[in-house]
Amino acid sequence: MxxxxxxxxxxxxxxxxxxxxxxxxxxxxxxxxxxxxxxxxxxxxxxxxxxxxxxxxxxxxxxxxxHAAARSLRAGHSRMVLMPAPAIPAGPLYSQFINELQWALSRLDYTVVQYGTLGLHGDEAARAWAELRPVAVLVPGQGLGPQGVAVLKRSGARAVVTLGPASVEGAHALLMDHAAVGQVAGRHLYERGRRRIGVVVPEEPGLEVYSTPRLDGVRQAVHGTDAVVTELPLAYEEEAAARLAARWRALGLDAVFAYNDEYAMLLMRALQDEGVRIPEDTAMIGADDLMLGRLLRPRLSTVHIELPSGRELAELVDRAVRDPGAAPERHEVLGAEVVHRDSS
Amino acid sequence: MxxxxxxxxxxxxxxxxxxxxxxxxxxxxxxxxxxxxxxxxxxxxxxxxxxxxxxxxxxxxxxxxxHAAARSLRAGHSRMVLMPAPAIPAGPLYSQFINELQWALSRLDYTVVQYGTLGLHGDEAARAWAELRPVAVLVPGQGLGPQGVAVLKRSGARAVVTLGPASVEGAHALLMDHAAVGQVAGRHLYERGRRRIGVVVPEEPGLEVYSTPRLDGVRQAVHGTDAVVTELPLAYEEEAAARLAARWRALGLDAVFAYNDEYAMLLMRALQDEGVRIPEDTAMIGADDLMLGRLLRPRLSTVHIELPSGRELAELVDRAVRDPGAAPERHEVLGAEVVHRDSS
CATH class of the missing domain: 1.10.260.40 (lambda repressor-like DNA-binding domains)
Structure with a gap:
């Protein structure tokens, strides 16, 4: 009716x-x-x-x-490359990567559009993205499944590229395995003679996608040795760090991988306030190689993370758009290297 | 032909x-x-x-x-709210604000799209945005002129909202006057008895939109008193901070407003390495009220900045979209308040 x-x-x-x-x-x-x-x-x-x-x-x-929309209706596709905007506050590394990528894609005459998808998940989000008829979609993190990829392709996306730990059927994959970050950190602490290694795991939701593989990486690094790994849940708050520091001696740890440089700064302050000497009592290493780590005393050891360059990713997108029938590409793109300073 | x-x-x-x-x-x-x-x-x-x-x-x-584009062609407008993506790396304050705004707008059934406009300026950027036929456009910072507003409106945008220091003809304005940040910082240092006040001005391009009014604000705060304000250009690099610290005694300053908490951390470290005592020799205050300021020793005084809530801004957008003929609204939305800790 x-x-x-x-x-x-x-x-x-x-x-x-x-x-x-x-x-x-x-x-x-x-x-x-x-x-x-x-x-x-x-x-x-x-x-x-x-x-x-x-x-x-x-x-x-x-x-x-x-009218870009009218033009894309006529042409059958747009020059729009869609990326979901991150739901967790973006760190300085990610901001820089996005800026580089936008610049590289704009030089190839694409328009990068970041789409807010708060409250949408997985394939439901894919349907919302498909409504804008992007010519390519870049999806960081997890959550998109093969069905979502299919929805995007059926609605005209010529390329779907995932950036994350695993590949998804039908999509190109830039594999970023954060286990590598934990592996080099764990190996470094082990080689410095440490055997009782704590690993900070942020309690903030949304960070598991990084923290879980980083913890796994430390475990892999010392697997089969006499070293013991202890998981340390920690919220990014002074009080939480003070509580953890208060029971530090009881934990009996001689080293800690602090998830990243910001959590390392938080924990270093709390440990120093408790009289724990770094690195003598506890060696500490962060990750991300932020400026603030160099400003701490002792200077913070860290894991420098190499992300794919915006230019490389832009070229992959352009290649995929021009040849939408090509077999999905897979590239390992995350590099991780220890920067040894005074805290470990 | x-x-x-x-x-x-x-x-x-x-x-x-x-x-x-x-x-x-x-x-x-x-x-x-x-x-x-x-x-x-x-x-x-x-x-x-x-x-x-x-x-x-x-x-x-x-x-x-x-197809959102086809639907918007039929309906005459979309539900797309377009924001240019920031060209400078977004700080944690801005990230949080954007997340809140996306959430609030999505509850009103709008889609927020951040558009990369690297390499485009002012009214040229407005033309690029207009091609996507957004129903509303939110423009942070400066650069959009009355012509750009007119282009957006002629292409169907029902609301243009600027977030910045000044209003633009034809657009709604959320006035964010960063002079207020410098004013409260300058007044605080003056009331602490300081008279020779340095103001850090970042050398990184793109930050003038904040640093110039913050410097002006300090000058306004001590205008007509016996206090003297000295501009201190500084790049966000350890070596630059060390050079500034090396000539600190020659500068004869007894206070410094360090632009924000990150520059404050950089400069505090360099000054402490030079043996300058904080706050005894030099009082220091930052801005943005980041966690890292609480982790410094001495704990960093700062200016807490109150941005408009995402909900309020979303409601303004919705009101403006529903009544595109209404007179432009102007709201002063930036609040600035000193958080006094140990460094000043």
Whole structure:
């Protein structure tokens, strides 16, 4: 039972005066196709300079801007590369990576759009992204399944690239295995002669995707040795760090991998306030190689993490868009290396 | 002279199998209009439950997702709220604000899209944004002029909201005057008895939008008194901080407002390495009230900055979208308050 709604009494005010390409064509005295070719810089079509100029002047006079959506409907796809915006506050490493990526993609004439997907998960999020008809989708973290990839491809995405610990059927994968971060940290502490190794695991939700493999990495590094690994849940709060520091001697740890440099700073302060000497009583290492680690006393040892460069990722996206039928690529892209300073 | 290009030999592979609403209509045995009403949840149209179910089942079977662009072309506008993505790495305060805003807007059924505009400036950027036909645009910082606002409105944006130090003709303004941050910092140092006040000004490009008004604010706070303000350019690097610290005694300063907590940490470390006692020789205050300030010794005094809540901003956007003809609103939204700790 379908009832057609009444036509609204009037068009909304903001819409009445929106100029169209037909208006531009009329003012310039050319066809709509010509307007489209000129304003979209189609190189396949030769148009005389005076005509080009007339079209640009008419567009300027009317304040006409081409409609990306209409263009993508005509072309069958857009130049939009969609990335879900991170739901957890982005750290400085991630911000820098995104900036680089945007820059590299814009040089290849793509537009990067970060889509807020708070409250959406997995394949449900994929459906929301598909509505924007991006030509490519970059998905950091976990959660997207093969079904989500299929939804995106059916709605016209030529490339789906995941950045995370595992690959997903149908998508290209940049494999970022954070276990490697824990492995080099654990190996370093073991080689410094430490055998009772604590590993900080943040209690903040959303960080498990990093903290779980980092903890696993430390366990792998000392597997089969006499070293013992102890998991240390910690919230990013002074009081929580003070409570952990108060029972430090009872824990009997001689080393700690503090998840990252920020948690290391938090824990170092609390341990020093308790009189625990670093590195004499407890060796400490962080991760991410942030500036603040160099400013601590003792200077903080850390794991320097090498992410894929924005340029490399942009080139993978462009390759995949041009050849959507190609077999999915898989690349291991996370590098991890210890920077040894004074705290370990 | 226009030549029409040849039709491509075949449709691109990813496109051939993209299901359309016509396919869904055929499989469900209903009209395309019915498919559209069901999948877009149009409440104005009554459709029987069995019909709804048939449409949903057909859409699921075919993997059909509605096209936001097509829908926005029909409706005349989208539910897309566009924000330019920041070109400078976003700090934790900004990340939290964006997350809150996304959450609040998604509850009002808007989609927040952050658009990378590296390499585009001012009204040129506005034209790029206009191509996506957002229903509203939120522009942090400076650079958008009245012309850019006009371009956005002519292309269908019902609301343009700027977040920055000044208002722009035709746009709603959330006025965030960072001079207030410098004012409370300068007044605090003056009231602590300090008269020779240094102000750190980051050398990193892109931060002038904050650092210039913060410096001005300190000058305003001590205007007409016997206090003297000295500008201290500083790059966010250990060596630069060490060089500044080496000539600290020659500068003869008894106080410093360090731009923010991160620059304060950098400078505090360099000054302490030079034997400058804080606060005895030099009182120090940062800004942003980050956790790291509480972890420094002495604990860092800071300026706590109150940004508008994501909910308030989302409500302003929604109000403006519903009534695009209303006069632009102006709100002063930045609150600044000193948190006095041990460094000043």
């Amino acid at each position: 379908v009832q057609i709604p009444n036509t609204p009494a009037s068009a909304p005010p903001a819409q009445r005066s929106v100029p169209t390409s037909a208006d531009v064509a009329r003012l310039a005295g050319v066809s709509r196709a010509t307007v489209s070719y000129v304003l979209n810089n189609t190189s396949a079509v030769r148009i005389s300079e005076p005509t080009r100029r007339r079209v640009h002047e008419a567009a300027k006079e009317l304040g006409y801007v081409p | 226009v030549q029409i290009p040849n039709t491509p030999a075949s449709a691109p592979p990813a496109q051939r199998s993209v299901p359309t609403s016509a396919d869904v209509a055929r499989l469900a045995g209903v009209s395309r209009a019915t498919v559209s009403y069901v999948l877009n949840n149009t409440s104005a149209v009554r459709i029987s439950e069995p019909t709804r179910r048939r449409v949903h089942e057909a859409a699921k079977e075919l993997g059909y997702v509605p």
